[in-house]
Amino acid sequence: MPKLFSDNNYQCGTDSICDTSGLPLQTQPIGITTIEHIGETGNDRNYAVLTTGPDFEAGGPPMQQYFRGTEESKNVVQILSTLPVSDTNGNLFHESPNIGTSTDPGRSIGVYDYDIFEYGPTNIPTSKYPDYDPGGLKPSKNSAKVLSRFNSQGSIGATVNGANLGCDYIFITDIPLECPSEKFTYLMSSIVAEVTDEVTDKGLKVIMWPSQVLGTSMPLFGLTDFGILIPVPGHTGPQILRMRYGTKVNNEDPTIRNQPINAWIREEQDSLVLEAEVELYITAPYITEYGVGTPENTYNLGSYPIKMTLSGPVNFLDDGRMEVEQFNINKVDIMLQLHGRSSGAGDAGYVDLFIPEYGSRLNFISNPIK
Incomplete structure (x- = not known):
């Protein structure tokens, strides 16, 4: 299959x-997608969508x-970046x-210890989903909790019958180990926003130009x-979330997306709050190469659509910088489905995931300005 390889040319x-270590800017982190017609599969589609992530040192x-x-406006442009970064x-x-x-x-991805290590979740407990997140912890800034419903569909006779994120199962059973601190991916992003002078009953309008959010890889044990x-x-493997453009109000063609x-921003109990409805695509280009199934499996986590209702406080630091925190107030379901590549191959498995309410925390x- 086509793949972006590293080279020294x-x-x-x-x-x-290049970065400070001499590696080139990676311009296509979502990798290469190949579409093959494979005939009658018994699945929703009769073609294979195969994605390969780029070499980690590839350009x-x-x-x-x-x-x-465009014409001049009075909007105030703000460039915001995620801070702190794990x-x-x-x-x-x-x-x-x-x-x-x-x-x-010996049957794991490796056991590691570090003298100096990157920060993890908070130590604040949460008991929202005790069946899937026993001993759960709240996310730290710029991280997202991703939980598995384990073998929610039962053993369907496929290769992969659910998974545990972050840690193993009690061998040899389908009982997952508990590892509340390992349920997180750590996020990086930047975004360009324009603060307008338009005020409605919703509040002060802010225009956000779609950007990307990159998340760190998570350990995964496929059953x-x-x-x-x-x-x-x-x-x-690393995950990429791409914010989608919006459509014009009353647009007759909803496929045309070219709007920010x-x-x-509104006032709530003497504090400022920013709210937004955001549609995104999730792409996990390495999920079958390093995670579950095989690279020959076709899967659906390429431009997988999700919606997030975001809300959080707006503050101003002593040096005048604006700080915006955003939590998802809705649960986000992510059903990874694996299929065989050949005609009649059928299902190859599933991993039933979700981001719980207030599990994603962007800062x-x-x-x-000066």
């Missing part, structure tokens, strides 16, 4: 933008940035001790049918 500062094709001129080295893997996440380290159910360790996201801080 570039020169930093000449034909490539990518040339990137073009387009600009469109993934300080930017490798999209969370580097923190994971001792105790498997009863058999695999070998005659008996045995957990197989892997990684989700509207958000609203943006604006650039200094």
Whole structure:
């Protein structure tokens, strides 16, 4: 299958933008998607969608940035970035001790300890979903909790019958271990927003231009049918969330998406709150390569649509910068489905996931104005 491989045929500062270690800017992090017609499958679609993530040190094709001129406005432009960031080295893997996440380290993704490690969740307990998150913890800034419903569909005779995120199962059973601190992906993003002078009953209008959110990889143990159910360790790989453009009000063609996201700042109990309805695509380009199934499986976590209702406080720091915190106040369901690549292959498995209410916590801080 096509894949973006790393190579040394570039020169930093000449034909490539590089980081401080000399690696090129990765211009196509969602990888390459190949679509194959495979005949009657017995599934919802009779074609295979195969995605391969790029090598972690790969650059990518040339990137073009387009600009469109418009008339002058009185809007105040704010560039906001996620702060603080857990993934300080930017490798999209969370580097923190994971001792105790498997009863058999030889059958795990590895057991790691660090003298210096990246921050994890808060120590504030939450008991919202005790069946799926025993001993649960609230997210720290710029992280998202992702929970599994384990084998919610039962053993369907497929290769993968659910999974546990963060840690193993009690061998040899389908009883998941408890690891509340390992249920998180750590987020990075930036966004351009315009604060307008338009005030309605919803509040002060803010225009947000769609951006991306990158999440660190999470350990994943897929419950695999070998005659008996045995957990197989892997990684989700980095995940990419792309905010979708909106449509014009009363637009007759809802497929035309070229409008920014509207958000609203309003006053609530003497404090400012920002609210927005955001549609996103989730792409997990490495999920079958490093996670569950095989790279030959077709799966649905490529541009997987979700909706988030976001809300959170707006504050101003002593140096004048604006801080905006956003929580999802709705539950977000994510059903990963795996299919065989050949005609008549049928289902290859599932992983039933969800982000609980207030499980995603983004914290943006604006650039200094002066």
